[in-house]
Amino acid sequence: MNRIAFITGATSGFGRACAHRFAEAGWSLVLSGRREERLAELREALEDKVPVHTAVLDVRDDAAVKAVVEALPDAFAGVTCLVNNAGLALAPQPAQQVDLADWHTMIDTNVRGLANVTHALLPTLIEQGAGTSIINVGSVAGDTPYPGSHVYGATKAFVKQFSYNLRCDLLGTGVRVTDVAPGLAETEFTLVRTGGNQDAHDALYQGTTPLSAEDIAEQIFYVATLPVHININRMDVMPVRQAWAPFAIDRD
Ligand SMILES: NC(=O)C1=CN([C@@H]2O[C@H](COP(=O)(O)OP(=O)(O)OC[C@H]3O[C@@H](n4cnc5c(N)ncnc54)[C@H](OP(=O)(O)O)[C@@H]3O)[C@@H](O)[C@H]2O)C=CC1
């Protein structure tokens, strides 16, 4: 099988690390994200090793997603692995203090965007058949509630259930579906979540050992390259130095 990975959110963090990891193994790459300069840098860094196609793409725009998929050059059209990674958290304050627009952005990106790309690539993946994969980047926030997670965690709960439900419908096609659910990982995630607050970023990761983007890329690559009869349904990955907290209790 010609191995072609379509990675969303390839301009930073997990997505960029996946681009490097899959390139190391010789996969052809379709790399997308909104930041054109970063895509160009990535293409320049990788195209000596493997064929690379880049597409400036906002996953929230379903027509643009469809157009990018339909316009894939022949050498990239037979996608065998979709890494649905593009996503973000915003507004870490309590739900009652945040702007509705931030909730909409998270829903539009993490839910609608992921659905847009999946819908556009499903026929291709089914056509490629056994050994193809849809790897959805969820989060531990999808099943562990915590303050300030409100809509973000709910979007990741969608990712989990959508992944499981897709498995049901894709039974018999050979297409695998996995929800990779990371915990604390140092990327640009916290900068985005806090509106560019470098102190908040530094404070969250200092004095502990978070996951790196490369750690998660390695897990995603592992899932994508398992023998074709194996489907990891969900992979919940935390750093050793992270665990759950006790219930919070309101007292008089
Ligand atoms: N870091 C963490 O602790 C964890 C992160 N996650 C999830 O991992 C995924 C990747 O995040 P991470 O690498 O950490 O964060 P980064 O902020 O480093 O990367 C996010 C990526 O998503 C892309 N993106 C955001 N919005 C859009 C959009 N509308 N259209 C297309 N691309 C978009 C960004 O590209 P661009 O801005 O160029 O469009 C960027 O490449 C997200 O889904 C996140 O929720 C899950 C668990 C833990």
Ligand SMILES: O=CCS(=O)(=O)O
């Ligand atoms: O999804 C990101 C991990 S966390 O910030 O929710 O713990």
